[in-house]
Amino acid sequence: MTSRPDTSPQTLYEKIWNAHVVETRDDGTSLIFIDRHLVHEVTSPQAFEALRLAGRKVRRPDLTLAVPDHNLPTTPRIDAAGNKIPITDPESAAQLEALEANAPAFGIRYIDATAAEQGIVHVVGPEQGFSLPGTTIVCGDSHTAAHGGVGALAFGIGTSEVEHVLATQTLLLKQSKSMEIAVTGALGPGVTSKDLVLHIIGVLGTAGGTGHVIEYRGEVFEQMSVESRLTVCNMSIEAGARAGLIAPDETTFAYLKNRPMAPQGSDWDKAVEYWRSLHTDPGARFDTSVQIDAADVQPTVTWGTSPEDVVPIGGKVPAPSSFTDPSKQDAAQKSLDYMGLTPGQKMTDVEVQNIFIGSCTNSRIEDLRAAADVLRGKRKADNVKWAIVVPGSGLVKQMAEEEGLDKVFIEAGLEWREPGCSACLGMNPDKVPSGERCASTSNRNFVGRQGPGSRTHLMSPAMAAAAAVTGRLTDIREMAK
Amino acid sequence: MKPVSSVEGRAIPFGAKNVDTDVIIPAAWLKTISREGLGKGAFETVRAQDGNIFDNPDFAGAPILIAGDNFGCGSSREHAAWALLDLGITVVIAPSFSDIFAGNAFKNGILTVALPQEQIDRLMEVSETDPVTVDLDTQTVTTPFQDRFTFEVDPFRKHCLSEGLDEVGLTLERDSAITDYETRRAANMPWLQPNTHITTERTA
Structure with a gap:
């Protein structure tokens, strides 16, 4: 808890790291205390099973929050009579049931799939004030890095590490x-x-x-x-x-104040005083x-199958020969073959058949507002066959509906869905058909990421909305004219 | 975890760079509550192509995989490590690995061996026809042609791998240190206790 004794200048990362060292081993590995653990249905069942087999308990259920997100269909979850609609896919249903059973069995708070607070773990954490500055936050999901946006040291872990955190509330780490x-x-x-x-x-x-x-x-x-x-x-x-x-900073504190799980009263004041030292x-x-x-920086889209394959929207599909590294040339050729693109093709000439506005990267209210601003009073292009807007949480959904954003999307021909990870990784029924393109606000354009054979172009919510209107990749600055 | 020592056998000369964990095991295969049986889905998109290296009978049951830079990037899914194990792969050799994958591999007794690209190129060539030996104790990769490449292993990871240690069990032995930390934390940073007023009951 104490910072290291010397007063040499420290980075923000060093400050957070030093405040979480339980002990450091001779080999330089440190036991790091974890303040917040988010758990979802996909990467946790094997961890709970291992605890059960070894007769171990969860050390700090109070620091753990479970919420399902990856598998959930984004179609309605409650019918007209108020009953829960079961998930039809038996494997997805089994994963959800496992989390529904494991959370109470190990004393962990659980946000039900039908609760207004349900959403993508990385949307829920900050929204509830569970994610706080200066804390260590982990989750069995690589996009846990998101919570760094409130000044937390947050990172994704594998299932064995999920088990380790559940059992010990720590991780064995080397400082990065x-x-x-x-x-x-x-x-x-x-x-x-x-x-x-x-x-x-x-x-x-x-x-x-x-x-x-x-x-x-x-x-x-x-x-x-x-x-x-x-x-x-x-x-x-x-x-x-x-x-x-x-x-x-003050923007962060204003965002977190009065969130349900954030500190209150004198605890809040003490927290802010400490948080002001975190720079x-x-x-x-x-x-x-x-x-x-x-x-x-221009409005940017991806052309290939790695998030590093970026190009300004005004640019062209690169030729593999434009890369100096021979292995990158080879990778670029494979990407172009997969993506069905030709070197020299203008990015704004690339037609899209699918639009996905959502994911832990871009499904918060500000993202939905940005997309709605582009779509207001407009209609999606005829060649756009499937266009969905998936809010990051039930609370984001409520807020958007209060602002009438749902009507903007629906009138533009987009579908307004229930919250979850959805077509970012297609573990639920929301998938991009093979060989078709998707203008997507998600984070990965990997081969098959949005469904087998899917072709993903990553971009901002406003750019995805613009693509919905024109049916092709579009420079948002041209739309505004 | 089974102790890791020396592995000798055919090495699959895959060679691709930036192999992400979606390629190692696509998301559709993550809908399992078990660690078993994921080999069926391993490299599914690669194996959909005719003449792919994974379905070449010469490499059936090969315990070693050779890949390019940044192996295991992307998603944190440990299913990638489980899928490799289910294929019988216990060593991956590449110029570099993603941080999360390297950790997941280690936790499952898969040895990740980082070697310079020119040594990888040589091993890719040898592995087309001949076996490769990876030895954790001496930290070497050798071939039947007098090639001998040494690699680095974190001492703690080497110890855990060679003894087959249970990391959770090791940390649980540090219970008093963790409790001391928790006591200091509660005194110095009382705001870290989350509020519990949140409504999380089923609404249906």
Whole structure:
């Protein structure tokens, strides 16, 4: 709990790390205390089973929160008579039932699939005030990095680590290297946090952040809403970094105040006083520093099958020969074959048949507002066959409906769904058909990610909405004219 | 976890870069509550192609996989490690690994061996026709042609792998240290106790 005795300048990451060291072993591995553990239905059943087989309990059920998200269909969950509608897929139903049974059996708070508070774990955590600055947060999901947007050291773990945290509330870790991504200047019109993080991933490459925790620094992040910060930190893993951080500030505190699980009264005051110390000290050193000029960032889309395959919307599909690394040339050719694209093709000429607005990256109210602003009074193009909007939580859904956003989407020909992970990874029935394209606000354009043979183009919510209107990838700045 | 020592056998010269865990095991296969049987779905999109290396009978049951940079990137799904184990793969050799995959592999007794690209290229060549030996004790990869490449292993991970140790059991032995930490935490940072007013009951 005490910081290290010397007063040398520390990075934000070092401060959070040092505050969570239970003990450090001779080999440099530290036992790190975990403040918050989010559990969902896909990566937890085997962990609970292992606890049961070994006769172990959950050490701190009070620091654990379970919510189903990956498998849930996004169609209605309660019928007209008020009864729960069962999941038809037997395997998905079995995973949901396992979580419904494991949570109470181990004394863990559980948000039911039909509760208003249900949603994607990474939307629910900050929304409930479960995710707090300066905490360590883990979940069996790589996009846990998102919670770095409130200034938490948050990272994804495997199921064996889920078991380890359940049993001990700790993880055995080696301290990562630190990376600063310093962005200078301001983002141009129509350029969002999603465009910025896609640009950053393009600069770093999908392995550029491996072994590092990233801290995003610069005025552009200070000016951002917490929701935009969550979007940026969410995709840190797509650059290989297990965690991304943005220093908490008054914007963060205002966002968290009075959230249901956030501290109250004098605890809140003490917390804010501590949180104000959570910033990188002047003179602190990063192992790696990367400078980005915000003026270089355009509305950005992906062309390939790795999140590093980014191009400004005004650009063209690259030729494999344009890459210097021979293995990247080979990978690019394979990506183009899979994506059905030709080098030199203008990105704005690429037609899309599917639109997905959702995922832990972009399903918060600000994302839905941005998409609705583009779609208001417009109609989706005829070649767009399937277009769904999946809010990140039941509370986001309620808020959007109070603002009439659901009507905007429905009148534009999009479907308004129940919250969950949905077509980001297609574990539920929401999949992109083989050979078809999807303009998607999610985080991964991997081969088969949105369904076997699916072709994903990643982009911001406004850009996905623009693509819905025109039926092709579209520069949002042209739409606004 | 079974102790890991020396593995000798054919190595699948896959070689691809940035192999993500969606490629190792697609999401449709994650709808299981077991760790078993995931080999059926392993590399499903690769195996859909004719003449793929995984269905080449020469490499049936091969215990070693050779890949390119950044193996296991993307999703944290430990199902990727379970799928490899179910295929019989207990060693992956690549120039680099994603952090989360490397951890998941270690927890399941899969050895991840990082070697420079030129050594990988040589092993890719050898493995087309001949077996490869990976030895944890000496931290070497050797071939029948006098190739001998050494690799780094974290000492703690080496100890756990060679002894087949249960990490949860090891940490539970540190119970008093964790309790001390919790006591300090509760005193110094009382706000870390989450409020429990949240309504999470079923609404149906």
